[in-house]
Amino acid sequence: MPDSRIILAVRARAVLRAAALGGAALAVGAWSSAAPGRERDLRAFREGNRDRGPVADRLLLGVTELGSIWASVGAAAVLAAAGHRRAAARGLSAAGVTWVAGQGLKRVFGRPRPYDAGLDGMHLRIGRPNGTSWPSSHPAVLLSFLTVALGDLGAGPVARAAMDGLAAAIGMSRVYVGVHFPSDVAGGILLGKAVAAAFDGDRR
Numbered sequence: 001m002p003d004s005r006i007i008l009a010v011r012a013r014a015v016l017r018a019a020a021l022g023g024a025a026l027a028v029g030a031w032s033s034a035a036p037g038r039e040r041d042l043r044a045f046r047e048g049n050r051d052r053g054p055v056a057d058r059l060l061l062g063v064t065e066l067g068s069i070w071a072s073v074g075a076a077a078v079l080a081a082a083g084h085r086r087a088a089a090r091g092l093s094a095a096g097v098t099w100v101a102g103q104g105l106k107r108v109f110g111r112p113r114p115y116d117a118g119l120d121g122m123h124l125r126i127g128r129p130n131g132t133s134w135p136s137s138h139p140a141v142l143l144s145f146l147t148v149a150l151g152d153l154g155a156g157p158v159a160r161a162a163m164d165g166l167a168a169a170i171g172m173s174r175v176y177v178g179v180h181f182p183s184d185v186a187g188g189i190l191l192g193k194a195v196a197a198a199f200d201g202d203r204r
Contacts, residue, residue, distance in 0.1 A: 018198035025190035029109055029134050032183035044182040045114060048175035049123055060173035061125065067138025067170040069099045072145040084153060090199060091149030098144040098195045102137040102188065109134045114178055124178035135187035136180045139171040143192030148199045167192070 031037040065071060072095035079088035111133040115124045146163045155163075171185035 014197055014200045017200075018194045021190050021194035021197055025135065025187045025194060028183055028187045028190065029105070032134070032181070032187075033109065033111070037183070041181050041183045042119070045119075045175060046121070048172065048182060049114070049178055051123060052176070056176065057125070060169075060176045063166075063169050064126070064138065064173035064177055066166070067140075067142040067174075069095060069137075069141055072141055075145065075149075079149060084149075087149045087152035090152055091145045094148040094195050094199045095141045095145040098140045098192055099137055101195065102135055102140050102191060103131065105135055105187075105191070106132045106137075111181075111184070114181060122178055126177045126179065129179055133180055134184045135191050136171065136174050136184040137188060138174055139167045139185055140188035140192035140195075142170055143167045143189060144195040144199075147193070147196035151196075151200065 032041045072092055076088040076092040076095075079085075079091070109132065113128070113133045114122050115128065143163070146166075147160075150159055150163060167189060171180075171189060174180040174185055175182055
């Protein structure tokens with residue numbers, strides 16, 4: 001049937017996009033683990049982690065936990081209470097898959113956090129989180145949750161641009177507070193987009 005072929009084509013494109021984004025995330029992890037990439041990553045970290053004053057402290061410390069899995073749980077509860085149960089369930093499922101994948105990749109790469117890497121002059125502005133550094137789960141979880149949930153809700157380009165901006169701000173905050181390198185954030189963003197792309201093939 002034509003409809004079946006269309007569905008299969010949509011799912012195939014989603015799988016291919018998810019694989020490409022996942023491969024790009026792994027490429028970032030591999031590049032930043034080698035000497036040339038590692039040196040550039042360290043330079044970018046020092047720039048992103050330097051002191052920027054009390055306004056930046058309040059702003060970035062305020063947004064950094066919006067990418068936690070618990071923030072996604074809370075957002076899903078709000079959506080469900082508002083009658084958007086499917087969007088809530090799919091968004092939370094995507095966030096959960098992303099979190100589990102991120103924890104697995106952390107074990108594979110085993111990259112030390114910036115405060116465990118022996119860096120001079122780095123600033124740790126929050127308590128030490130558990131786990132290793134690559135990839136950063138916070139922007140990954142946020143992006144996968146919002147991409148899937150907003151997609152199910154029919155969000156337009158303005159909402160999607162705001163979502164990407166929030167993910168970028170959370171990624172910047174993870175470097176600023178001293179718990180991630182920039183490549184961790186880049187890998188996390190790509191991971192979140194990969195999981196969201198995989199879920200996109202099942203949207204009805």
